[in-house]
Amino acid sequence: MLRDRFDQLMLALLVLVLLFAGVLLAGAGPGGGQHKSSALDRQLEREILYQARVAFIERNFSPVIALRNSGALQEALLKLEELGRSLPGEAHNDLLSGDILLRMSQFDRALTKLAAAVRRNADYVDAASPLNQRTLIESAVSEGLPLVRDRLRSQPDNRSMAQVLKDGYYLQSRLAGGCE
Amino acid sequence: MSPSLRDRHFWVVVAAGLGLGVLGVLLAVWGNPQNSGICVSCFIENSSGALGLHDNERMQYLRPELIGFVLGSILCASVFREFHSRGGSAPLARLVSGIFLIVGSAVFIGCPIKLFLRLTAGDLSAVAGVFGLIAGVWIGLQGLARGIDLGRTEDERGATGLLVPAGFVLLLVFLLARPAFILFSERGSAAQHAPLMISLLVGLLLGALAQRSRFCITGSVRDSLLMGSRSPLFWGLSAFLVGAFATNLAMDRFTFGLYGQPGAHLEYLWSFLGMLLVGWLSVLIGGCPFRQLIKAGEGDADAGLAVVGMLLGGGLVQSWDIAATAAGVSMPGKLAVLAGLAFVLVISLLFRDRTA
Numbered sequence: 241m242l243r244d245r246f247d248q249l250m251l252a253l254l255v256l257v258l259l260f261a262g263v264l265l266a267g268a269g270p271g272g273g274q275h276k277s278s279a280l281d282r283q284l285e286r287e288i289l290y291q292a293r294v295a296f297i298e299r300n301f302s303p304v305i306a307l308r309n310s311g312a313l314q315e316a317l318l319k320l321e322e323l324g325r326s327l328p329g330e331a332h333n334d335l336l337s338g339d340i341l342l343r344m345s346q347f348d349r350a351l352t353k354l355a356a357a358v359r360r361n362a363d364y365v366d367a368a369s370p371l372n373q374r375t376l377i378e379s380a381v382s383e384g385l386p387l388v389r390d391r392l393r394s395q396p397d398n399r400s401m402a403q404v405l406k407d408g409y410y411l412q413s414r415l416a417g418g419c420e
Numbered sequence: 421m422s423p424s425l426r427d428r429h430f431w432v433v434v435a436a437g438l439g440l441g442v443l444g445v446l447l448a449v450w451g452n453p454q455n456s457g458i459c460v461s462c463f464i465e466n467s468s469g470a471l472g473l474h475d476n477e478r479m480q481y482l483r484p485e486l487i488g489f490v491l492g493s494i495l496c497a498s499v500f501r502e503f504h505s506r507g508g509s510a511p512l513a514r515l516v517s518g519i520f521l522i523v524g525s526a527v528f529i530g531c532p533i534k535l536f537l538r539l540t541a542g543d544l545s546a547v548a549g550v551f552g553l554i555a556g557v558w559i560g561l562q563g564l565a566r567g568i569d570l571g572r573t574e575d576e577r578g579a580t581g582l583l584v585p586a587g588f589v590l591l592l593v594f595l596l597a598r599p600a601f602i603l604f605s606e607r608g609s610a611a612q613h614a615p616l617m618i619s620l621l622v623g624l625l626l627g628a629l630a631q632r633s634r635f636c637i638t639g640s641v642r643d644s645l646l647m648g649s650r651s652p653l654f655w656g657l658s659a660f661l662v663g664a665f666a667t668n669l670a671m672d673r674f675t676f677g678l679y680g681q682p683g684a685h686l687e688y689l690w691s692f693l694g695m696l697l698v699g700w701l702s703v704l705i706g707g708c709p710f711r712q713l714i715k716a717g718e719g720d721a722d723a724g725l726a727v728v729g730m731l732l733g734g735g736l737v738q739s740w741d742i743a744a745t746a747a748g749v750s751m752p753g754k755l756a757v758l759a760g761l762a763f764v765l766v767i768s769l770l771f772r773d774r775t776a
Contacts (some may be wrong), residue, residue, distance in 0.1 A: 419534075
């Protein structure tokens with residue numbers, strides 16, 4: 241393999257390059273530490289953003305949660321409508337709507353709202369997330385799905401109810417896990 | 421006539437099928453996502469995310485199983501003197517094929533291995549995918565019979581066949597050293613994984629078995645269509661199905677039904693077409709995503725390019741919203757499958773030897 245000087249030169253350079261890379265990896269190279277810290281910052285920044293989002297949700301929706309806990313469900317829904325104008329498309333709005341509608345035994349609307357929430361933010365079915373709402377969603381599915389099925393049996397042409405059934409199956413599938 | 425029971429290769433194939441089926445279920449028991457103990461396309465999407473090729477924070481993890489498949493294959497091929505660098509057969513077409521293998525799988529939500537893992541766990545929504553895969557393999561075979569050929573693979577000078585395995589050694593270093601630029605999800609399905617060493621050892625074992633046996637799902641479907649029960653791969657696939665089904669039952673992982681299945685959607689047409697694309701492409705390039713990894717480990721640079729395409733595809737399906745979810749298939753996903761079918765049709769026109 242090493243027939244002439246050119247081969248030997250290439251091999252020597254290869255060893256040199258590998259050694260240099262080793263030195264850099266060992267942290268002896270200038271600027272290596274700085275690059276590492278910026279990459280670490282990226283992970284940290286991601287985590288901070290997530291924590292900030294959780295805190296933002298808790299702060300903005302705390303009046304709704306207080307109303308819900310005191311049993312003022314209609315007022316809580318009105319407050320959510322108001323918040324929806326300042327925070328359009330926020331998944332937590334859909335989640336709390338679903339929660340409140342479930343307490344009002346409006347299972348079909350609750351399923352639709354909860355499915356919209358999970359589509360926007362899958363953390364609600366993630367046991368490892370601080371936003372985890374699996375218990376709420378499981379109870380909506382277990383109570384709501386049989387009722388929706390019954391209603392569809394008596395009204396087979398009811399398209400909106402068919403959509404609710406799809407939403408229920410979607411939630412069921414997300415609760416079951418699997419790849420995303 | 422069935423293959424001889426005294427034939428050692430027959431038993432290696434059966435062991436590979438059985439191992440893939442049983443361990444595919446057990447990996448989910450040990451921590452991988454439900455019904456996704458082994459899913460090459462999901463793992464490729466996770467690994468692409470870990471390398472920064474997409475920014476879905478829930479899909480980033482360097483899956484040790486993939487690394488194990490390639491390294492198990494190269495170790496086994498080296499021991500049995502079957503490693504040799506080869507390539508040069510329509511490399512770019514294979515690279516793009518790798519991308520579309522992941523597109524088809526992502527629209528179905530799973531590679532051919534996961535297709536049968538889902539089915540053996542009682543997921544009836546996978547049936548459309550089974551029909552799609554069989555149809556795709558059958559169409560691919562019709563094409564081969566009519567002269568479609570990507571060209572001869574030739575032995576290559578140097579050691580180009582080592583490049584992809586070397587890349588996977590680097591990924592192993594990244595996985596163990598966890599440098600800051602490699603991303604690991606803390607939530608979502610990529611955060612669900614079996615213990616690292618178990619995943620790696622299972623990957624190495626299955627990689628070695630698959631290298632010795634040449635077992636893969638689409639190859640088994642192809643040989644079953646061509647030779648029926650005379651093919652050892654037919655028995656390998658049967659062992660896979662029986663092993664996975666029995667393990668799912670034993671581990672209380674069997675949920676029979678159409679609705680509410682993990683990682684599944686109800687858009688049957690797109691499940692069918694996604695798997696049709698995967699089956700068709702797999703026949704043309706000589707194996708499903710799993711087999712491409714194994715061949716890359718044996719020194720096949722063409723398969724290596726398909727693997728590179730698969731990694732690119734893993735990034736694209738997440739970044740471009742192509743991957744389906746339990747909510748269904750997105751418009752970009754549907755268009756990507758149609759683009760894949762257009763691609764394979766163009767390949768069929770351009771690479772056909774009409775002299776025969």
